[in-house]
Amino acid sequence: MPFVQPAGIHTSRVVRPKIELLLPVVTLPGDEDAAASINASIRFAARTLLEDQGSLEDPRSQMLGYYEIKNNQKGVLSLSQFNYAFTGGAHGLTLQRSLTFINSEGKTVPLSGLFKKNANYVSRLSELVARQIKQRGIETLQPFTGIRADQDYYIADRALIIWFSVYEITPYVYGFPYFPISVYELSDLINEDGPLGVMDVND
Numbered sequence: 001m002p003f004v005q006p007a008g009i010h011t012s013r014v015v016r017p018k019i020e021l022l023l024p025v026v027t028l029p030g031d032e033d034a035a036a037s038i039n040a041s042i043r044f045a046a047r048t049l050l051e052d053q054g055s056l057e058d059p060r061s062q063m064l065g066y067y068e069i070k071n072n073q074k075g076v077l078s079l080s081q082f083n084y085a086f087t088g089g090a091h092g093l094t095l096q097r098s099l100t101f102i103n104s105e106g107k108t109v110p111l112s113g114l115f116k117k118n119a120n121y122v123s124r125l126s127e128l129v130a131r132q133i134k135q136r137g138i139e140t141l142q143p144f145t146g147i148r149a150d151q152d153y154y155i156a157d158r159a160l161i162i163w164f165s166v167y168e169i170t171p172y173v174y175g176f177p178y179f180p181i182s183v184y185e186l187s188d189l190i191n192e193d194g195p196l197g198v199m200d201v202n203d
Contacts, residue, residue, distance in 0.1 A: 004075040005029075007038075007103055018056050021046060021065035024079060034106030038077065041108050045097045049083035052095055061087045070098075070154045070161070074198040077101045078155040094166065096176060098154040100195050111153050114160070114196045119189040122149050129162055129179045138177060140169050158183045158199050 008027035013020070023046055028035040046065055056063060063085040071078040078100040086092035100109045115121040126146035133144055147162060154161050162179045164170070170177050183190070183199045190196045 004073070004103075006072045007035075007077050009069060009072070018061055019050070019063045019065075021050075021063075022067065023065070023081075024067050024069070026077065028103055031104060031106075034104055037106030038101050038103070041099055041101075042079075042081070045081050045099060046083075049081060049095050049097055053083055053085040053093070054087060056085070056087060058087055061085065070156045071100075073157075075103045076155060076195045076198060077103055078195070080154055091172075094175075096152070096163070096165065098152055098163070100153070100155055102195055109195055111151055112149060114153075114191060114194045115186075115189045116191050119191075121186075121189050122147060124186065124189060125151070125162060125181065128181050128185065132179050138174065139171060141167070141171065142169070144169060155195055155199065156180070160186065160196060 008029070009024050010027075012023045012025045014023065024042060026035050026038045026042070028038075049065065050063070053063060063083065065081065065083045067079055067081045069077075069079050078098070080096055080098045082094055082096050084092055084094045101107065102109065112121070123146075129147060130144055132138070133140060152163050152165070154163070159180045159182055162181065164177045166172060166175060183196055186196065187200055190200050
């Protein structure tokens with residue numbers, strides 16, 4: 001496929017009492033409407049994470065929000081936003097939210113949007129995650145039965161990363177369990193017009 005200019009990204013720093021947020025700001029020269037839509041989704045995710053952390057009334061409380069860019073090539077942007085907060089208790093808690101976009105469209109793509117209509121992606125991904133849990137000796141809180149249809153994910157080059165929140169399937173010590181799956185293990189299910197479609201091309 002022809003070269004697609006990566007999205008421009010710079011960091012915006014927001015500081016309030018007890019709170020510091022580092023947010024990515026996306027620019028897409030010539031596609032300002034899509035960039036505005038992407039940035040609105042990023043801000044909404046940051047607000048949601050902040051609200052989900054709860055009260056900062058404890059005098060010891062503090063909060064830090066930050067992000068990581070996971071993919072910025074071939075017209076696909078995938079990133080994770082994090083929010084760490086200490087609100088009292090034994091330890092702080094980190095929350096995460098991942099967003100994936102086709103840059104030209106400016107809309108977030110749910111996990112289902114990566115695959116063909118009616119593809120049984122939940123079963124395939126659950127099988128691959130279960131295999132890694134066994135191979136890597138990961139301790140789960142309950143026997144693993146499968147992923148959610150809207151499971152959290154991000155894209156990193158030619159891999160789909162399925163992840164789970166702290167305590168979702170594993171004890172706290174595991175943090176966020178990540179399960180990288182090669183795009184080539186999913187080729188028969190992939191929506192060619194979705195974010196994984198361009199990653200499945202050898203170029």
